[in-house]
Amino acid sequence: MSGMRPVFAELPPVRPGDRVAVVSPSYAAPADFPAVHERGLAVLRGLGLVPVEYPTTRRHSGPAQRAADLMAAFADDSVRAVLATIGGDDQLTVLPHLDPAVIRPKPFAGYSDNTNLLNWLWNLGVPALHGGSTMVHLGRAGGPHPDSLASLRAALFRTGDVVLRPAAVFAEEDTDWAAADPRPAPVVAHPGWSWHQPSRVVTGPVWGGNLEILHWNLAAGRWIRPAADYAGCVLLLETSEETPSAAEVYRMLRNAGERGLLGRFPAVLVGLARACRLFARPPAQERAAYRADQRAAVLRAFGEYAPDAMIVFDVDVGHTDPQWVLPYGGLVTVDGPARRVTAHW
Template identity: 25%
Template sequence: MNRRNVLKSIAVASLSTISGATLANSQHKPIHQMPERLKAGDTIRLIAPAGVIYEKVRIDIAMENMRALGLNPTLGAHVHDRFGYFAGTDEDRAQDIMDAFLDPNVKGIFALVGGWGSALTLPYLNFDQIRKNPKIIMGYSDVTALLNGISAKTGLITYHGPNATSRWNSFTTESAKSVLFDGNSPDYSTPQRTGDALTVHNNRIQTIEPGTTTGQLIGGNLTVFTSLVGTPYLSDMKGKLLFLEEIGESIYRVDRMLSTLKLAGILDQVSGVILGGFTRVDPDGDGFGNFALMDVFERYFKGNGKPTYYGALFGHIDEKHTIPIGQNASMNASKGSFQLK
């Protein structure tokens, strides 16, 4: 995600005026809790916590997606707003989030799109009220900041999965329904399809450091997740299962962000790493001497004793699993799969 000013913006947001409720909540030690499952006919709220939606037809598509899931979608008050490249001011986007949590008729909350800006809503959220009104909240990409921030502050399990405007193909839909509606503990494996080729090309499982491990799932978009380092909105990483994805970044920027996680001690604390889609992540320029993406991955993960594999189905790819942040899972890097516990 080409957001070169993310770290600077987060620092500014962290120094901005924070509500008294947020300050009061900062000492609370979260206990992970599962929100109530969705069922057919439930009313859900669509929010825009980050980027502005320029094409109104995308909101129509999102509403139709939710109805096709058997849900009754409603819109946050500010989803049509525009403040620069945000869907309204930070305070207004945060208000839509709070309104969704506090409305007793709303059973789930889905982000419309990512973009940039979810992190800027965090200082304006009342985490005590969110903790007392637990609900499913789901999205991905920039929504990584919101999901991890809420999880860190409240202990609520949040969901890294398709946005409401995503392409809900059969694989993506079945994964979401299995987790959000049925409460299943699916096996998160990647089908190794050859298609019309002699061997697997797309979504090929590549084991970087073999082995098995367990831990609470945490992660999302690499750029956004890295921007939370040093803020109050990132959970204790000890023993966690870290999952990461990215889009549209040069390989050297992926290298730089992984170095931040390494220098911050995070890569040493986690029990293992699951790498999903790294879409359009290419070398910066041509010629000899460039690292391939796998070279960077092996630099940080190979030989460190932390089971790691590449090729999981989440991120900016067509087929997406829905992953609960904060839930325990077991992972087998040798086979390239993980399973909820």
């Protein structure tokens, strides 16, 4: 992989009436929870879009078959965007089957295990959308959160700058997707964002995503660019419902630091850490302690490898609800003195 940051293409806006692909590049959750999938499709139709499914959208399939559907969606000029249904845990095995030659620049929306594909597209100079998987936030019981839906709409239709703000309340517990009458997840008070060294204004392309998946990419050694290629970028980090310990978070960041990566990012956005594993409901005090320990682990790693970095904690991105969609490869401004984060669409 070359030692030069890619030149990012301009993404065309999606318009009402456009066809959009809905794919399952990781776990084919629509095969197991069709009602949730249908709720997400209904939200897309409510935005005036026409969802297009592929053979593996609702079928558990191997990496080569999932890659073939992705390539078909990107190669079809009548399909104006590609949205992942959900994440998973094996998308890394899909990447070798992808053909860069057929890629047409168009929005791809996903997060979690889709960090693999976001990063793969970043390496081609194709910006994408971190967030917006259809089954989690669009197919959400009770309907999508207004902030999540407005954020995805701005990203797809490219309606201009979006200033992010902390949610008043948030949800992190699972709802029962198999229930006949699913109830919305309970909400709790948001801790608010916290800023570390907010002394400057940084505008740069976003890179990063789910920390565990980035660590797998580092371990595979195939998809991470030379450290210098990330200079001046805004780093996005967030952890999953597998709730890695503070020690694990520190070690993963330490490995990135030893590779020379952490020192390249003048600004870092850290997502509000989900403190509930699948259907686990620890008490509020335990959840707060988990998040505090993770913040301390992040500060320790950056203190050792990038002491000048500006860091914003508990941003509503990734595995939390509501979820702000961020331009991945597109520009974000982190304004420390104003305590403001702006996504530029």
